[in-house]
Amino acid sequence: MIPFAAWTPDQPDFENQGLIVTNARPIAKGYQSFSALSEQTDALDGRCLGGISMRATDASGYIFAGDSTKLYSLADTSWSNVSQAGNYALNEGDFWEFAQFHETILCVTKTENIQYYTPGSSSLFADRNADLQAATIAVVRDFVVVGNTYDSADGQQPWRVRWSAIGDETDWTVSAVTGSDFQTMPSGGWVQRIIGGEFGLVFCESKIYRMTYVGPPAIFQFDDLESAKGTIAPQSVIKIGGLVYYLAADGFYACDGVQSVSIGAEIVNRFFFADVRDVSIGKVVAGYDREKNCVYWAYENDDDVDGNNDSLLVYHIQTNKWAKVSVGVEVFGSYRTTSYTPDLDYLLLETGDLLLYEDSGSMWLDELAAKYWTGADDALAPFSVNHKLGFFDGDPLTAVLTTGEFQPVPGKRSRVTRLWPLVDGGTLTARIGSRGSQADSVAWTSSGARRTSGSVSLRANGRYHRAEITISGGFNDAVGIDAEFVPEGRQ
Numbered sequence: 001m002i003p004f005a006a007w008t009p010d011q012p013d014f015e016n017q018g019l020i021v022t023n024a025r026p027i028a029k030g031y032q033s034f035s036a037l038s039e040q041t042d043a044l045d046g047r048c049l050g051g052i053s054m055r056a057t058d059a060s061g062y063i064f065a066g067d068s069t070k071l072y073s074l075a076d077t078s079w080s081n082v083s084q085a086g087n088y089a090l091n092e093g094d095f096w097e098f099a100q101f102h103e104t105i106l107c108v109t110k111t112e113n114i115q116y117y118t119p120g121s122s123s124l125f126a127d128r129n130a131d132l133q134a135a136t137i138a139v140v141r142d143f144v145v146v147g148n149t150y151d152s153a154d155g156q157q158p159w160r161v162r163w164s165a166i167g168d169e170t171d172w173t174v175s176a177v178t179g180s181d182f183q184t185m186p187s188g189g190w191v192q193r194i195i196g197g198e199f200g201l202v203f204c205e206s207k208i209y210r211m212t213y214v215g216p217p218a219i220f221q222f223d224d225l226e227s228a229k230g231t232i233a234p235q236s237v238i239k240i241g242g243l244v245y246y247l248a249a250d251g252f253y254a255c256d257g258v259q260s261v262s263i264g265a266e267i268v269n270r271f272f273f274a275d276v277r278d279v280s281i282g283k284v285v286a287g288y289d290r291e292k293n294c295v296y297w298a299y300e301n302d303d304d305v306d307g308n309n310d311s312l313l314v315y316h317i318q319t320n321k322w323a324k325v326s327v328g329v330e331v332f333g334s335y336r337t338t339s340y341t342p343d344l345d346y347l348l349l350e351t352g353d354l355l356l357y358e359d360s361g362s363m364w365l366d367e368l369a370a371k372y373w374t375g376a377d378d379a380l381a382p383f384s385v386n387h388k389l390g391f392f393d394g395d396p397l398t399a400v401l402t403t404g405e406f407q408p409v410p411g412k413r414s415r416v417t418r419l420w421p422l423v424d425g426g427t428l429t430a431r432i433g434s435r436g437s438q439a440d441s442v443a444w445t446s447s448g449a450r451r452t453s454g455s456v457s458l459r460a461n462g463r464y465h466r467a468e469i470t471i472s473g474g475f476n477d478a479v480g481i482d483a484e485f486v487p488e489g490r491q
Contacts, residue, residue, distance in 0.1 A: 001422065002403045002467060003480035004030050006321045009271035013405045014438060019466060020402035025292060025314060026321035030479040031401060033426065033471070034314075034325050036394035037384050041077045045070060048383035050096030051333040054105060056119045064105060064117070065333075066096035067387070071107070071115065071125050074389070082124050088112050093282055095235055095331075099137045099196070101144050101169045108134040108146055116169070129172050134162070136234065138196030140220075141213050143179070144169045145200060147191035158190035161202055161211070163220070179219050185209060192234040195244050199257060203237055203246065206230045210257060226260055229253065233284035235331070236297060240288050240317070245295050247284055252297075252315070263315065268322050272313060277302045283309060287332020289380045289392070293317050298329035298382075308385040325397065328385035396426075396474040402433075403481060405466045413463045413488040419456045420482035426475035434462030442466070461488065 007021040024031035044067045051065035063074040064082070068090040072079040081087075090096075090109055098107045105117045106128060114137075116128040134146035135158075144164040150156045165171035165178030174181050185191060188207025195201040200211030200220075208226040213219070229248045231237055236247035244255045251269030253260040264272070276284070280300040287296045294316050298309040312325040381389050408414040419430050429447040447470070448456045467481045 001480050001482055002406055004401050004403060004469075004478055005480075006267075006319075007323055008267050010266050010268060013466075014464065019404055020400060020468070021323040022400040023325050023397035024323055024399040024401060024471075024478065025294065025325075026316040026319060026323050027477070028319050030422075030477050031323065031399070032476060032478070033396040033399060033474045034323075034327075035392050035396050035474075037327055037329070037382055037390045037392055038394035039384050039386060039388035039390040040381075041074060041389040042079055044072060044079055044383075044387040046387060048330045048387055048389075049090065049094065049109075050098060050107070050331055051383070051389075052098035052100065052105060052107075053333065054100045054119070057103060058120075060119065062105075062119050063389075064098065064107075065383070065389070066107065066109075068094075071096070071117075073117075082117065082122075084115065084125050084127065094135075097135070097137050099139050099144065101139055104169060106137060106144060106169060108137045110135045110148070110150070114146070128169065132162070132172055136191065136194045138194040138200060140194075140196045140200040140211060141198065142167045143213075145194055145196065145211070147194045147202060149182075157184065159185045159204075161185065161191060161194065161222075176217060179216070181219050183220065183222055185222070188230055192231050193237040193246075195237060195239050197239070201225070201244055201255065201257065203234070204230045205232065206249070208255065208260070225258070226255070229260055233282050235283070235285040238286035238288055238295065240295065245286065245315075247286075247297065263320060264322075268313065272299075275299075275301060275311070277305060280307070280309075285309065285329070285331050287329075287380055287382060291379070296329075296332060298332070310385070327392075327397070330383040330385060330387065332380065332382050333389075396472075399426075399471045399475070399478070400468065401471070401478055402468045403466055405464050406483075407464055408483065408485045409487040413461060414465070414485045415488055416458060416460045416465055416483055416485045418484040419458060419467055420454055420484075421450060421456065421469050422479040422481060423469065423471060424476040424478075426471040426473045428469055428471045430456040430458065430467060430469050430481070432458050432460035433466045433468065434460045434464065436463050438464070444468075 023034050025034045046067035053063045065072050069087045070081050070083045073082045094110050096107050096109050107115045114128040115125040117125045131151050133150040135148035137146045147161045148158045149160045149162050162182035165180040189205030193203040202209040207230050210223045210225045212221045214221045231246045232249050233247045252264035254263050277300040284299045294314050297313045300309050301311045304310050308328050310328045314323040416432050428450050431445045431447045433442040433444045435442050445458050445460050
C-alpha cells in the first residue's frame, strides 16, 4: 500500500509520502472530507474584524461582532447595530479584540476608547474609559490587561502593557492600593497580542514575555520567555488548553508558557511563506475546531489578490499533521447559540429525567436540547468573505490527495497497470504521474473513474510514480492506494 501520509510540502518529491493534500481534514490514519462554509446569518455592513460569544448569568447566550464602523449583536439570524453614538472609524489592518470580565463584554481597537456592554443593562456599547485606547486585551487572573496603548497624557505607547484595578474593569487609575499600573516592554518591538489566564503571555513583534502576578508593589513580574520570537500576525495567536499557537517570522510554533516548539519547520513553513501574499500577512487569523481538534490559520493566497483570506492551513493537534483547504474566512470565533424558546407541540415520551419533545416536526431530548435552548452550545463559527457567520457543515469540498513519489522496482523502470484507491465513500477519479529520472518533468495519464470492483485501470511507464486521487462528495476515510505494476528494463 502507498499511504496518504502526512503532508510535508517542504520536503523533496522523492520518497515524500504526502505530496499534496487539498480540501481534506487530517486524521490519525489518512484524511476525511472537509465541508464548505455554510452561511447562517445576515451580513455585517463590512468585513468582520472580530467577535465573541458569552453566556450570561441567566444562561442566555449572546454573540457580538464588529466591522470597521460598527459593533453588532446577533438575534436569530439578524445583526443589530449596538455601537455607541456616532459609530466607529477603524484604520485599515485594525481588528476588534474582545474579552469577557464577569458579566461585561469589553472590546478594544487602536483608534477607539475601550468599549463595554453588559447584557441585561446595556442597550449600546459605550466608553469604559474615555481616555484609553489599546490594540489588544485579555484577562489575567483578576485584572483586565491591555497592550499597545494610547492616552492623552502619554500619547501612543506601542510598547506598553497596562492593567486595571484588581477585580474592577472600571478603574484604570494607577494606584498602589488597587494594583492598577503599567509596564513598558524594554525590547522586542510593539506589543501585538496578550493572552490571558493564570499568567499572561505578551507577544511583541520579536519577543515574548511571561506576565506573572507577584503582588504589591510590582503587581506583575515580566520575564523574557522568548528572546528571538514574537508574532508578525496578532490574530494568528490562539490559546488552546495549556498551549498557545502562533505565527512567528520563521513559521508556526506552540508555546506552553515556558518555551516554544516549532510545529511547522521542514513541514509547511517554507510552503506557507511562498503561498501567502506578503502584504496581507498581518491579516492571518486563527481558529480552533474543538470537535475535530484542529487549529486553522486563514490567509490570503498570493495567486488571488482580492484582499480576502481565501486559504486555510489545517493543523491536527493530536497527530501533528497538516492540510490545505480552499475556503474564504474573514475571522474565526467560537460562538454559543443565542437563547431560544422552542415551540413545543407536545410531550412524546417521559423516561426518568429525560423528556422527548416534538418541536415543529423535530424531536428534542431535553437533557441535550436544553443546552441549545439556553445558549450553552459552543461551536466554531467562521465569518465568510460575505461578512456572514456560518459553520463548516455545507457541501463536501472536492478533495485532491496525491501520494508521495514511489519507485516500485528499485533501479528499474516499471509499468503501473491498475490502482485500488483505499477510500471509503465519495465519487473519485485517479491518475498516475511518472518520470524516468529526478531531472525529468512529471507526465500524467488521463484520469480514470473507479469501477464497481473498486479499481481504476491506468497505464503509466517510468522509474518514479505518484498517484493522484480526486474525490467529490463526502467520504469517511482516505487511507492510500494499492498499485499493480510489472517491472520493465533499466532504460
